[in-house]
Amino acid sequence: MSKHEKKYFVRKTILSLAAYACLGVTVLSACTPIKATRGNLLAPEQIQEIQKGQQHKSDVIRILGTPTSTAIFDENKWYYVGMHTEQMAFFDPEVTEKTILAVTFDENDMVMAINNIDGEGYDVPLSSRTTPTSGQDLNALQQILGNVGRFNAPGSLD
Numbered sequence: 001m002s003k004h005e006k007k008y009f010v011r012k013t014i015l016s017l018a019a020y021a022c023l024g025v026t027v028l029s030a031c032t033p034i035k036a037t038r039g040n041l042l043a044p045e046q047i048q049e050i051q052k053g054q055q056h057k058s059d060v061i062r063i064l065g066t067p068t069s070t071a072i073f074d075e076n077k078w079y080y081v082g083m084h085t086e087q088m089a090f091f092d093p094e095v096t097e098k099t100i101l102a103v104t105f106d107e108n109d110m111v112m113a114i115n116n117i118d119g120e121g122y123d124v125p126l127s128s129r130t131t132p133t134s135g136q137d138l139n140a141l142q143q144i145l146g147n148v149g150r151f152n153a154p155g156s157l158d
Contacts, residue, residue, distance in 0.1 A: 033086040039068050041082030050114055057109045076105040
């Protein structure tokens, strides 16, 4: 092997090793979970600060922050929802911790109840019914051919 060939071989080997090292780092970094906090994940100390009958809505906002949601038909029920998620590579995120706190106020806007709702929640069954619509069920060919001749000629006002 000539001196020039040896240099070429060494360079090629070094570049190959560098490429494999970059590929290895990329593959390993894809296995690192992506951690995220969503919503308002409250610390136990914050929740313990809230006392029934002693705090007003403004005190709750100062301690816990603005609620994640309020009840649809009752503005005196606030919900604080928070969760930690982890996502590995391209998979869906997995919830590792979830808390739901419901704070209920009386007619004077004082804290009436504090409930820590189970973080698992429950599944709401979906209805298999369909909404009836008037008209016809057309296949793809009928939909395409149904519009033939329905377009106005260029320059017409109709």
